[in-house]
């Protein structure tokens with residue numbers, strides 16, 4: 001099966017491309033079903049990566065396999081929502097490998113086999129279903145990134161141009177990059193990937209940083225359980241993302257761009273590649289964009305291979321570069337030392353998608369979309385025990401209660417809401433009175449010891465055992481910890497054990513003492529956001545559900 | 555090509571209340587070391603790129619929300635740093651208790667390697683409560699039957715010093731980390747044994763390992779002998795590089811060799827010969843008296859004069875029968891410069907031929 005001549009063809013096809021390792025490994029895995037020793041030897045020799053290092057890197061990812069059945073083996077989501085919707089049954093029926101949340105929490109359980117995503121809550125219902133669109137927003141509240149997403153044909157160039165897509169480019173290119181940066185800064189657009197850093201400031205830093213070529217990276221790794229907002233943008237509005245990236249390139253002086261797409265969104269890869277080809281054809285990408293001499297920009301789509309930590313920007317950049325995907329030490333930051341150690345702007349999908357509307361309607365318009373003093377909108381991925389799960393674009397500052405009850409129809413028939421998660425799982429849980437009081441903006445959510453982040457909100461009704469939910473959440477962080485820094489690598493494991501049924505560690509006093517010490521040290525000393533955030537799970541569990549812990553420790 | 559040389563910029567910062575000067579590019583940890591402030595570390599090796607895994611080196615920087623890893627954080631002018639606050643000390647103890655919980659608690663014989671006591675010494679120094687944070691152990695032993703390197707990952711704490719020293723110092727990239735998180739294992743490609751990998755058995759991974767998870771199997775042969783070993787600084791006799799070594803001896807026997815971390819030529823590096831190939835020193839087959847072949851065709855012990863006369867006779871005979879250029883001298887690569895000089899003098903001046911060579915010029 002392993003034909004040296006076709007090895008060569010594939011290697012020659014990729015070796016001179018930017019960021020070649022991931023696509024090359026995917027090409028081999030597609031050809032052979034898994035990565036054979038011979039293939040890894042050939043790739044190591046031709047890409048000049050030491051074999052041991054390449055082996056280590058390959059073992060880091062969920063979806064590269066080195067043995068049959070490899071790619072063909074069905075993977076079933078056993079994320080926090082799917083596990084209540086039939087995932088365990090499907091896993092058993094299909095003899096499948098569980099995979100962490102695959103970003104489809106607003107529909108039936110996803111099953112990934114090769115490049116196909118089937119969904120269904122039971123074995124006989126499995127079929128390909130379109131990725132769910134955002135539910136209509138109630139009460140005609142003005143949207144930014146979702147304003148046109150429900151229009152049929154939107155994903156094509158023609159559909160995108162119908163509402164003025166790419167029209168602003170000509171106008172913007174006639175003005176200075178500084179002008180564009182100042183519009184974005186004034187809009188107060190903040191990163192939508194979780195950290196909330198000012199997008200305008202980030203771009204200004206990249207523009208100012210010495211070194212060429214500069215790079216724009218669109219972070220489409222969306223691995224946070226309960227987050228599926230980028231998926232819908234990628235599937236239904238790819239040109240908005242491309243236009244946002246092109247504007248970013250102009251603002252910063254970048255000449256190459258990457259979209260780092262999570263492995264579990266194969267249909268989005270096809271959509272993006274088609275959109276890139278269309279944009280290139282129409283002269284919105286490539287050399288002298290829109291006829292502007294010297295403005296050259298290309299976009300390459302790179303598919304990840306399954307690793308939550310690769311959404312962290314340093315880890316993402318290492319992954320693109322074909323290195324072991326550990327997060328990077330900071331400082332220096334990507335704005336000065338990013339892809340190939342050169343200035344790089346890494347932004348989230350939703351952040352890029354917000355840029356064209358801001359440029360079209362103005363900074364003031366975007367600011368005014370927020371509620372009260374808050375600027376702009378945020379897409380919330382709402383899932384779990386709720387009548388109408390889905391992606392909702394809310395004015396920042398909207399009361400959580402309004403979203404849950406007025407927009408999404410409240411809890412399921414006969415149930416009541418016990419808790420919601422924040423920032424996917426990274427923000428831990430909110431419960432009790434906070435469910436009625438909190439508003440969807442960072443100051444309000446942070447004042448409760450949590451954070452809004454990428455705004456995945458999972459609803460848990462009274463039927464759920466929150467210790468069990470917390471255990472699965474912590475097990476996810478333990479599984480996805482990159483293993484580089486001690487507090488996170490050991491801490492996530494120890495916290496999982498302490499949430500697990502095993503009686504071994506369940507003496508009440510030492511449980512509380514040990515858990516508190518691990519939490520404090522993880523939050524203070526972990527090297528990246530994963531380890532800093534994971535203790536939010538146990539902290540919020542103790543805050544809102546002490547009686548469930550007491551029952552667990554009995 | 556003209557390379558711009560950057561001017562050396564110095565500035566000051568405050569460390570534990572003291573004003574200290576640093577050079578741009580130095581990390582907080584390096585500045586602290588120069589100021590004789592002790593900051594604990596486990597993943598740090600001064601020869602390697604800073605990595606930032608163990609987080610023991612955290613310090614508080616005024617104005618920052620969280621402590622920072624001093625080994626990876628560059629010093630900045632005006633920075634006010636505290637290295638031993640109560641909070642920092644508490645985090646260090648928790649980190650050590652966590653790392654101790656990963657593996658079975660055990661004393662590690664110092665013969666395993668140069669740095670093998672680092673973890674256990676820190677546990678002691680920081681008054682770590684044994685038995686906290688019990689749970690799953692992270693390591694597994696690796697059945698690798700090579701005669702040099704014990705791979706006892708039951709004691710591994712995933713500091714990656716071995717992986718990094720192999721890549722950055724030895725340039726072999728023979729080992730790597732497999733998997734993620736708590737499942738992480740140090741291994742070679744496809745989990746093969748070192749013998750089949752790119753490993754050159756230089757032993758540097760062994761000597762930087764802070765837990766003894768990697769052990770010097772040759773030195774460990776003497777573990778059963780109860781007395782402590784003595785270290786004697788010397789120079790490796792194998793080649794002209796002049797790597798400094800510490801000879802480990804018990805009573806009058808050489809039991810092992812460790813590289814001198816401060817050896818100017820080697821900075822803690824050795825090759826397989828310098829590191830492991832010392833058995834000849836005390837080998838029963840080693841010649842200690844001159845031997846000459848008798849009429850009976852067998853070798854007989856003789857005194858030096860007899861032996862030298864015999865050698866001289868042989869040289870003379872060759873010269874008489876075949877001329878000066880029938881003689882060819884090869885000096886041992888292990889001979890010091892002075893002996894090599896004498897050897898070439900002997901061949902050139904003594905026999906009038908330039909046929910002199912050295913075995914290590916391959």
Ligand SMILES: Cc1cc2nc3c(=O)[nH]c(=O)nc-3n(C[C@H](O)[C@H](O)[C@H](O)COP(=O)(O)O)c2cc1C
Nearest residue numbers: 191192193219221222223311312313347348351529
């Ligand atoms: C563990 C971890 C996972 C992350 N995953 C994602 C992700 O999937 N997508 C994303 O956009 N940002 C993710 N981030 C945040 C990125 O590091 C980075 O801040 C972001 O991409 C910057 O874009 P923004 O400023 O537009 O939000 C993650 C961060 C951490 C610590």
Ligand code: SF4
Nearest residue numbers: 482484485488528531
């Ligand atoms: S916090 Fe966790 S994921 Fe982040 S660097 Fe440390 S071990 Fe890796």
Ligand code: SF4
Nearest residue numbers: 720753754756757759
């Ligand atoms: S002995 Fe040397 S070459 Fe072999 S793994 Fe260790 S450091 Fe690498």
Ligand code: SF4
Nearest residue numbers: 710711713714716763
């Ligand atoms: S074997 Fe030793 S040096 Fe290597 S990672 Fe483990 S503890 Fe560190």
Ligand code: FES
Nearest residue numbers: 595606608609625
């Ligand atoms: S020495 Fe700084 S993190 Fe280990």
